[in-house]
Amino acid sequence: MPEDLMTCAATDPHRGEALAVRARDHKLYKMGGSPFFLRRQTRDLVDFSVEKDELSQELRFYRRVQPGCLQFILVEDADPQAMISWSGSCADHITRKPATVLSLTLSTTRSAELVSPKADEALRAAMEGSFGPCSLRLRTPQVAQLRAALHECLEGQANSDVILTLAEQCLIAACDGAVEQWSLGALRRRNLAIQTEDLLLGTKGDLELNEVAKKLDCSRRLLQLALQQTFGIGFVSLKRFIRLHQLRHTLLNGDGGLLADLAVAHGFFHLGRFAKHYRDVFGTLPSRESASRSS
DSSP states (O other), X not given: OOOOHHHHHHHOHHHHHHGGGOOSSEEEEEOSSSOOOEEEEEEEOSSEEEEEEEESSOEEEEEEOOTTOEXXXXXESSSOEEEEEETTOEEEEEEOSSEEEEEEEEOHHHHHHHSOXXXXXXXXXXXXXXXXXXXXXXXXXXXXXXXXXXXXXXXXXXXXXXXHHHHHHHHHHHHTTOBOOOOXXXXXXXXXHHHHHHHHHTOOSOOOHHHHHHHTTSOHHHHHHHHHHHHXXXXXXXXXXXXXXXXXXXXXXXXXXXXXXXXXXXXXOOHHHHHHHHHHHHSSOHHHHHHHHHO
16 A cells, blocks of 8 residues: 555654655645644544545645545645545645545445445546546535544544534535536646646656646646636746656755755756755755755
């Protein structure tokens, strides 16, 4: 089973951020410059587990749910969202700081009991209607009740049957159409943004906007609009965050040579500006981090 990047970040912030270079199945990287902090609280019961992640940083995360498992993810921030992920689909979100992410993961046995053949068909059809096997964005009154029950569960107060009942009601509501609907234009823009992210994560060095637009067969303007609407930042900023994480991964693992050569290899040709960007995002100069890892 792939490592849970959120767990890595909670136990070892350096390692969690360095693993951001993974693409497609797991993504985790900062999209801001203040210090990263994650406080995790968990509770494991027979039929499900509950996790609460408190984040102090604007964070991009994308993680695939284990086969056979049903997961509910409730994001509490400036733009609250509720998502349902099912058997191999992906939780895909950008948290706006500060944020709290509640996750309810049902066991494979309990998931199989809740997801009827009809529900399975409806979930898969809806998920494939967006970009790949992504989560459903749920809009139903039961979400607020489920959120309250999960908070109580972490405090040792909630009844397991109540949580399972609310989860089932949310699932039924999702199958009855209580999900966020995407227009064709919004879907295309979201697709372009995530494809751009995958291209940046899958390469190193300098990749220009014109080159990406040509690969994706769209205009520069449409691509910039897609990135702003999906990630809240433009192409240059997204590329910089990803390149900084990729370079840090190489630096912390001791896989590269001289720091200046590493910077150029990752598309940073002005070393002074590179050092400033690195310090703004990770809170230390790259030269200090390189020296501490060498000693």
